[in-house]
Amino acid sequence: MIAFLKKFEGLWLFVHSPSAIVAAMVATLIILGAIFASWIALVNPYDLASFSLFDGLLPPVWQDGANPKYLLGTDDQGRDMISAILYGARLSLIIGLSALTIAAVIGVGLGLAAGYYGGRFDAVVMRIADVQLALPAILTALLIDGIARGILPAAIQQDLRVAVLTLAIALSLWVNFARTARATTFVQMNKEYVQAAIMMGQRPSRVMFVHILPNILGPLLVIMTVDLASAILLEATLSFLGIGLPADSPSLGTLIRIGMQFLLSGEWWILWIPTLFLIALVVSINILGDFLRDIFNPRLR
Amino acid sequence: MLTIKDLTVKFPSRFGDFSAIEGVDMTIKPGEIHGLVGESGAGKSTVGAAVIGLLQAPGYVTKGILTLGDTDLRELTPAQAHEVRGDRISMIFQDPQTSLNPLMTIEDQLVETIQAHSDASKTAARRRAVDLLEDIGIQNASQRIKAYPHQFSGGMRQRVVIALAICTDPEVIIADEPTTALDVAVQSQVLDLIQQLAKERQIAFMLITHDIGVIAQVADRVTVMRKGRVVETGATAQVLGAPKHPYTRALMDAVPPLDRKIDRFRVPAVDDTAVMQGDTAERWLLEGQQHCLTGLTLENLTVTFAGPRTSLFRKPSPYVALEDVTLTIRPGSIMGLVGESGSGKSTLAKAITGLVTPTYGAMILGDTVLPFGASRSRHHPSRQLVQMVFQDPYSSLNPRHRIGDILTEPLWFYGFVKDPAERVSLAASMLSLVGMQPDAITKYPHQFSGGQRQRIAVARALLARPRFLICDEPTSALDVSIQAEILNLLKELQARFGLTILFISHNLAVVRQMADDTAVLLNGKIEEVNTTEAVYESPQAEYTKLLLAQTPVMPKSWRQ
Numbered sequence: 073m074i075a076f077l078k079k080f081e082g083l084w085l086f087v088h089s090p091s092a093i094v095a096a097m098v099a100t101l102i103i104l105g106a107i108f109a110s111w112i113a114l115v116n117p118y119d120l121a122s123f124s125l126f127d128g129l130l131p132p133v134w135q136d137g138a139n140p141k142y143l144l145g146t147d148d149q150g151r152d153m154i155s156a157i158l159y160g161a162r163l164s165l166i167i168g169l170s171a172l173t174i175a176a177v178i179g180v181g182l183g184l185a186a187g188y189y190g191g192r193f194d195a196v197v198m199r200i201a202d203v204q205l206a207l208p209a210i211l212t213a214l215l216i217d218g219i220a221r222g223i224l225p226a227a228i229q230q231d232l233r234v235a236v237l238t239l240a241i242a243l244s245l246w247v248n249f250a251r252t253a254r255a256t257t258f259v260q261m262n263k264e265y266v267q268a269a270i271m272m273g274q275r276p277s278r279v280m281f282v283h284i285l286p287n288i289l290g291p292l293l294v295i296m297t298v299d300l301a302s303a304i305l306l307e308a309t310l311s312f313l314g315i316g317l318p319a320d321s322p323s324l325g326t327l328i329r330i331g332m333q334f335l336l337s338g339e340w341w342i343l344w345i346p347t348l349f350l351i352a353l354v355v356s357i358n359i360l361g362d363f364l365r366d367i368f369n370p371r372l373r
Numbered sequence: 374m375l376t377i378k379d380l381t382v383k384f385p386s387r388f389g390d391f392s393a394i395e396g397v398d399m400t401i402k403p404g405e406i407h408g409l410v411g412e413s414g415a416g417k418s419t420v421g422a423a424v425i426g427l428l429q430a431p432g433y434v435t436k437g438i439l440t441l442g443d444t445d446l447r448e449l450t451p452a453q454a455h456e457v458r459g460d461r462i463s464m465i466f467q468d469p470q471t472s473l474n475p476l477m478t479i480e481d482q483l484v485e486t487i488q489a490h491s492d493a494s495k496t497a498a499r500r501r502a503v504d505l506l507e508d509i510g511i512q513n514a515s516q517r518i519k520a521y522p523h524q525f526s527g528g529m530r531q532r533v534v535i536a537l538a539i540c541t542d543p544e545v546i547i548a549d550e551p552t553t554a555l556d557v558a559v560q561s562q563v564l565d566l567i568q569q570l571a572k573e574r575q576i577a578f579m580l581i582t583h584d585i586g587v588i589a590q591v592a593d594r595v596t597v598m599r600k601g602r603v604v605e606t607g608a609t610a611q612v613l614g615a616p617k618h619p620y621t622r623a624l625m626d627a628v629p630p631l632d633r634k635i636d637r638f639r640v641p642a643v644d645d646t647a648v649m650q651g652d653t654a655e656r657w658l659l660e661g662q663q664h665c666l667t668g669l670t671l672e673n674l675t676v677t678f679a680g681p682r683t684s685l686f687r688k689p690s691p692y693v694a695l696e697d698v699t700l701t702i703r704p705g706s707i708m709g710l711v712g713e714s715g716s717g718k719s720t721l722a723k724a725i726t727g728l729v730t731p732t733y734g735a736m737i738l739g740d741t742v743l744p745f746g747a748s749r750s751r752h753h754p755s756r757q758l759v760q761m762v763f764q765d766p767y768s769s770l771n772p773r774h775r776i777g778d779i780l781t782e783p784l785w786f787y788g789f790v791k792d793p794a795e796r797v798s799l800a801a802s803m804l805s806l807v808g809m810q811p812d813a814i815t816k817y818p819h820q821f822s823g824g825q826r827q828r829i830a831v832a833r834a835l836l837a838r839p840r841f842l843i844c845d846e847p848t849s850a851l852d853v854s855i856q857a858e859i860l861n862l863l864k865e866l867q868a869r870f871g872l873t874i875l876f877i878s879h880n881l882a883v884v885r886q887m888a889d890d891t892a893v894l895l896n897g898k899i900e901e902v903n904t905t906e907a908v909y910e911s912p913q914a915e916y917t918k919l920l921l922a923q924t925p926v927m928p929k930s931w932r933q
Binding site for chain 1: 387726727728750751752753756757761763764765768769770771772773774782783786833837
């Protein structure tokens with residue numbers, strides 16, 4: 073076992089990093105909980121018939137007047153907090169991951185091509201990226217959301233909320249991928265294996281995706297983890313501002329927004345429990361991202 | 374007097390303690406230049422770092438004696454060690470680009486160092502700095518001292534580094550590859566300076582290098598190291614001229630001489646991998662157009678690049694990398710191309726392969742004119758006929774691809790072999806042809822040493838069935854013994870398959886061993902082209918004479 077660990081440097085560093093282990097455990101727990109939400113959760117928060125207003129505003133079990141059925145209490149609608157959080161996390165993760173995938177595909181594609189072709193194409197792509205970067209991510213997302221509201225017929229707007237939100241987040245995150253992909257591609261372009269491939273007369277797409285891409289995956293993976301946390305946060309922020317998901321299909325951000333109303337009314341758990349949950353998720357993903365960065369950057373070892 | 378006895382340095386790692394050097398003995402008297410040679414990984418630099426107390430953590434000295442005069446260097450507290458460093462022991466690093474602070478003037482750096490080790494006032498320190506620079510041969514020192522490092526040439530910069538090292542009047546200077554990054558002309562100046570300092574100031578030098586020629590030229594005594602142990606030590610003429618230890622003898626056999634051509638280097642057979650087999654690959658190569666030899670003619674080839682932009686509104690003035698290069702490489706011959714860094718050697722290779730677009734001129738391969746740069750289509754036959762072996766075997770193979778993928782790529786790309794299984798077996802056979810085990814096919818490049826990787830790179834080039842091979846400094850990243858093996862391999866392959874080779878190198882001795890004809894390049898212009906014999910024995914151009922005179926070699930009289 074030890075010999076096996078020593079062979080794989082990354083694993084060896086992992087078992088020697090307590091923060092990475094804890095972060096991985098927390099993240100795994102949350103992700104598993106989100107995946108299996110429909111089996112674990114007591115009630116389905118999307119189904120109005122599955123909970124009752126009579127159970128509303130029950131505190132967590134360790135406080136007086138709690139119902140042991142609801143471990144972390146209920147909100148004003150009578151929704152079980154644990155169920156709401158698990159479903160909310162599922163929605164947040166789905167939006168975050170799909171936004172991340174779209175951002176990665178756009179960003180890595182453009183960044184690779186910019187690094188490979190250089191010159192005018194590079195200049196145009198990178199100036200677009202600069203403009204994008206000058207706008208705060210939330211503003212970009214708000215803009216796209218506003219445009220979508222303007223041009224989409226009202227009937228399908230509700231159905232497309234998730235898609236619009238995902239696209240809005242993706243478009244504010246692609247720049248990170250494009251910049252990193254471009255910079256690392258530049259480095260690889262000077263490597264002789266790339267020159268050898270070009271010299272042979274291989275197609276540019278083959279040089280980019282078969283030769284260069286595998287060699288720049290390391291830093292891109294690091295960005296992916298860190299950006300996953302940003303994507304989840306961005307989704308939460310947008311939902312908190314009320315332009316994300318409606319209250320009847322709550323994501324983590326929506327739950328926090330609902331909880332805000334109870335900030336000073338004594339029912340603290342409605343706000344704090346989803347908030348702490350979001351913090352735990354984002355911090356653990358960030359720690360994992362940092363750890364990945366250490367693995368891929370030998371100079372920091 | 375620096376005394377090292379039974380010095381052992383260990384590096385703890387998760388695979389257990391690793392001894393970088395073991396039981397090293399050495400004494401260096403004042404005024405003596407003591408050469409320390411060995412191949413990469415021999416532990417030369419570790420000896421120097423242990424003496425000056427700058428071992429990379431977590432390395433530590435486990436046992437042995439380290440004394441300078443009466444001072445026991447191992448007993449010093451960190452504060453005392455800091456005092457000794459710079460004051461009594463100095464260091465000269467390999468790369469003058471990085472060992473000077475680019476944001477400080479030369480003056481500030483010298484004054485800072487002088488004041489750190491004495492109570493001199495700022496004016497006194499400045500006066501001393503100017504004197505020092507004049508001593509080591511920088512003219513107009515009082516004005517030039519105000520300059521920043523980037524305003525100095527490479528050789529000047531290394532002089533400044535030396536001035537920094539001697540400004541505290543040290544007893545010992547450790548010079549770790551001080552001339553490796555320099556061109557021959559600059560190298561010979563720096564070596565002269567080191568010799569002069571040793572004689573005049575009675576400074577003891579520990580000269581760490583992999584270059585036997587450098588040792589032969591300046592060192593009084595020499596210590597040969599291998600795998601962390603001393604193999605042989607003694608007066609330079611004796612160790613290099615009449616080596617006792619078999620390793621030293623093998624090392625000397627692998628050093629290419631400048632004054633004669635040897636057919637094949639004597640290389641000790643380490644194991645049976647060095648035997649060239651691979652009948653399938655050989656037959657396959659001979660099936661190609663191996664009977665027709667292909668030469669290359671360059672006519673007035675000129676390459677210009679955009680120079681630095683001086684104004685936002687003006688076009689940058691062009692920088693001429695190659696000027697009117699006319700060169701005929703005879704079919705089936707090896708053309709050597711020598712020149713200093715920046716002379717345009719690699720640009721020439723890139724122009725031939727289409728990576729760089731010439732401004733005018735013509736390139737004729739066999740009887741076809743090669744289109745320039747981007748206008749050469751991806752399917753142009755020259756893409757297959759011309760292949761290249763690169764300088765750096767660490768970057769010329771894609772680190773994420775298996776050797777099998779790297780080697781079979783040319784086979785399917787040029788459409789030579791349709792059947793995947795056949796491609797793999799041909800690649801394996803080619804590996805044995807270049808002296809590697811065929812099972813390398815499933816491994817990744819990082820699992821091989823530099824020499825092995827260069828063999829793989831040669832195999833890849835051959836799998837394209839080339840008629841014209843460009844070798845751009847193929848051995849400059851390798852140790853001499855490995856270099857000898859690769860040169861033997863190239864010679865063997867050239868003889869068997871009638872390749873035409875353009876062999877580019879900054880090392881005159883290596884080119885002498887390889888080339889039938891030699892061209893000397895200076896600032897993008899050809900200074901001299903002739904048969905190798907003529908270029909080396911009766912050089913016509915002044916520059917060639919200078920290059921030959923400045924290349925450090927072992928005196929003939931030393932040879933047994």
